[in-house]
Amino acid sequence: MRILSGAGQDVEKEMIRQKIIPILHKMPHLLRLAIAVIFVQLLFWLLIKPAVIGTPSPGFETIDGYDYAEARLKEPTFAAVDSAKFAAIDDMPAWHCCETGYRAFRYSFELDEVPEKGLGLSPHVRADNFSIYVNGNFIAGTGRLELPDHTYDGLYRKTYHIPVDAVNKGANQVTFIMVRDGIPYFDYFAPILGEYSHIQSNMAHTEFLTEGYSYALIAAIAMVALFSFIFFLISGRDYGALWLFLLAVALAGISHYYVWTDPPFGGQARFAYFCALTLFANFAWFGWANAWSRDRIRWIMPLAFLVFVCALFAVVYCLYNLPIGAGYDRAGEVLFYTGIAFSGATGARLIWNFRDLREDRYLEAAIALLLVSLLALQVITEMTDALNMGYASRTQPFLIIGIAIAFFARRVTLFRTSAQINDLLQAQLDERTGELAVAHDREKRLVRQQALDEERQRIMRDMHDGLGSHLMSMMMMAKRGNGEYSDYADGLQSVIDEMRLMIDSxxxxxxxxxxxxxxxxxxxxxxxxxxxxxxxxxxxxxxxxxxxxxxxxxxxxxxxxxxxxxxxxxxxxxxxxxxxxxxxxxxxxxxxxxxxxxxxxxxxxxxxxxxxxxxxxxxxxxxxxxxxxxxxxxxxxxxxxxxxxxx
CATH class of the missing domain: 3.30.565.10 (Histidine kinase-like ATPase, C-terminal domain)
Structure with a gap:
């Protein structure tokens, strides 16, 4: 029994050894991967997230409003406001659905004292475009309000200056004249109003994210797209570069959508354009994940493309064949669930790539794992109706820029490594070529010497077989004394002929x-x-x-x-x-x-x-x-x- 027990223990020890030793061998690799993951996570949560994902409400003192009301307008003029029938809004924030056209939104606020520099107002309404009036005085408004040729200047978040002479001590009234076409919702939020310099300084970061930040992202992502496309053309079949290019194009298009104030199309067509870009970006993320993974699954991309096409068809159908409110909501649901499906598929595809812990593209792997965590947060917040902070949507440009930097840095490293290998191989080739040249010269000398030796042996054999035999015959005739003069002449002629033959040879x-x-x-x-x-x-x-x-x-x-x-x-x-x-x-x-x-x-x-x-x-x-x-x-x-x- 002790022998069997000892054998069983040996087998168990061997099984443990076979499981542990490969893990120990992977420890340096896993350590580098862990360092890269920790570095990327800290960089995102400590620097990027606070910079691009703000809090839902301002964390500074503002002037409260009251008597919120809204009304339908026949035309986008302040004269139409006087004849409009306003309905009170009891709870804020609020919205109106489901019709496009013109609406007015107004509220009142109280001032104990008029600030010396006037007031600052950051509009907190959502419409295609709007103009602002304070106490009947025009304060701000750019672009066009008249349908169907209106512009989309309402996309920008700005702090508008309300001069001192436009406000009164005591009660004041702010009126927004707004226009909507395509998206059937007018959204109203509590005002961000206060002393001008105070509002301007506190809203500067938010305003940058809605304008300057977008242009910077467009430029950066466009560069990623350009370099990715060039690299794909040079490499021939690097599908990771191709999908990086397609993803960059989609994200650049989405960023451009938010600053494109005067597109050649409007209404449902503009929203359909946005949905197409968003769906394609989700599809491109999955395509990149599949191409980046070590074992690319070829059959899955046609299936993903079919999902993209079907979702886009459903969006277009809802927008153009259902009533405006229902069509917008159903199209949004298609966009929502398709985004969740692609997010889950992208995360699963990336996680599957780490199943055996053999991934050695450390920085790219760390960014991919960050993307998985952000997609998971996005799905959880959207499925549970929690506050959506835009963890994935707002940080996608940073992710693709980071992936591009890691991607091209690795290619440069590989290029340098290959160049060093080429130099080493060239040095070894030169050394080997020199050795072969010396060996070739030595071989030529040996061949030449061998040829000379063979020629000497041939001449000796020919002399023995030719000259020797003729001379031996003549000597035997001379010893026997039975030769005639003609015999000796013939013998000498044969010797001469043989010598000539040897010389000729x-x-x-x-x-x-x-x-x-x-x-x-x-x-x-x-x-x-x-x-x-x-x-x-x-x-x-x-x-x-x-x-x-x-x-x-x-x-x-x-x-x-x-x-x-x-x-x-x-x-x-x-x-x-x-x-x-x-x-x-x-x-x-x-x-x-x-x-x-x-x-x-x-x-x-x-x-x-x-x-x-x-x-x-x-x-x-x-x-x-x-x-x-x-x-x-x-x-x-x-x-x-x-x-x-x-x-």
Whole structure:
């Protein structure tokens, strides 16, 4: 039992070791990821969030209003206010639905003393455009109010100055003349009113977020879009850069929507344009998350695009086919639930990427995890009707700028790393090239020395087989005393011929068979003529001669030399024909024929050749050529057939 227990403990320890060791190996990686996540979270919650997400109500002293009322106007003039029928508003904030057109909103306030610098008013109403009157005096208003060619200057949050001569000690009245087209809601909030410099200083940050901040974001996001698009074109198939470009375009369009005061379209078309941008931004966030993740899911993007198209179609249908109030509300619901769906899908896709903790793009991963947390907060606040602080919607531009910075910083790092690797590889290549050059020179010297050694061995063999055999024969005849003067003359002639062959094989003649044949012709013609023979040489130059080495060329020389010597000595004729050309029926071979007009050789016809013929046949076999001899009463023909592509 103790043996089994010990074995079980060993198995358990091994299982624990296999689980813990990989985690320990990942500790430096996880530590870097944790540091990046903590850094990004602190940066967002301590710096970015307070800067772009304010409190819902001003945290400073203001003048309270009372007697809130609103009325429908026939035209956007103060004269129409006098004849309008106002209805009291009991609770603030309030809104009016569901019609477009002109409305007036007014309230009263009390002043114990008129401030020396006058009052500051930050309009807290929502309409396409408006003008402000205080005690019947025109205070502010830009753009156009007349439908259908009105402008959208009401998008801006400004602090308007109410001069001293426009207000009274005691009761005062503020009147807003407003216009709406497309969005069927007029929204009224409690006024932000007080001493001018006090209101101006406290509202400066809010006003910057509604105007200057938007332009800065548009410029920054447009740069992200530009660089992402350029990088996508350069890289070819970096879908992360493509989706970053599409997302930047959508977010830049949304930011531009809030500062575009005079678009070429209005009403439902303008709101449909906003919905399309918002839906596409949600779709692009999901596309980026899928492309950024290590394992890109290809089939899911067509499904996401189908959701985007269906949602956009539903929005357009609601706006143009339902009553104005119901159409706006249903379109908003489609936008709301589609946004929640894309937010959840984006968060899930990013979380799935961290399932094995192998992500090493630390800064991008930290921003992605921040996006997941912000999307979760956005979904929770929207689903529970809690106060929506715009954690995701207001900070999306910062997120995409941060992602772009991390994305391009990593690409620059990779570029620098690849450049360093290229430099290292180039240095190693140069070093290796130098080593190869030295080795090549050494190899050339060895090959040259080997060639010289082989040439010496060849010359020694040729001297032994050629000169040695002839001289040995002459020496034996001299010792025996049975040689004639003609025998010694023939022997010396053979020695001279052999020496010439050896010299030719060492000269440039040995470089090609055609050059060797040219030299052979120059040698045999004078010798044959001295012996009383005429030589007819025929070579049209079209034959495909084999590429023989010097030793093989020497063997051809010896065969032809032996054939010529036999014709001169034994034929009994007076003419020798040498023909060089292609073999009959085979243009890829070369045939050299030496023929005489003598009486023939009986041994050749019967197949019983002498020693010289056996040597010629053996030499032909050694160079993979065919040797044949044909003898008749009209003379003898020696045929040497060689393959045109022999080596």
């Amino acid at each position: 060492m000269d440039s003649v040995g470089e090609s068979l055609r050059a060797a044949l040219t030299v052979f012709k120059k040698r045999i013609v004078p010798r044959a003529q001295e012996a009383g023979f005429a030589v007819n040489w025929s070579d049209d130059g079209t034959a495909i001669l084999p590429q023989y080495n010097p030793r093989q060329i020497l063997q051809v020389f010896r065969i032809l030399q032996e054939a010529l010597t036999n014709a001169l000595k034994h034929s009994g004729g007076d003419t020798i024909d040498v023909t060089i050309g292609a073999a009959p029926g085979n243009p890829n071979t070369t045939q050299i024929t030496i023929a005489d007009n003598g009486g023939g050789i009986a041994q050749a016809a019967s197949g019983r050749s002498g020693r010289g013929l056996r040597n010629m046949r053996a030499r032909a076999t050694g160079i993979e050529a065919e040797f044949d001899i044909v003898s008749s009463d009209d003379g003898t023909r020696v045929l040497l057939t060689m393959a045109g592509h022999a080596e």
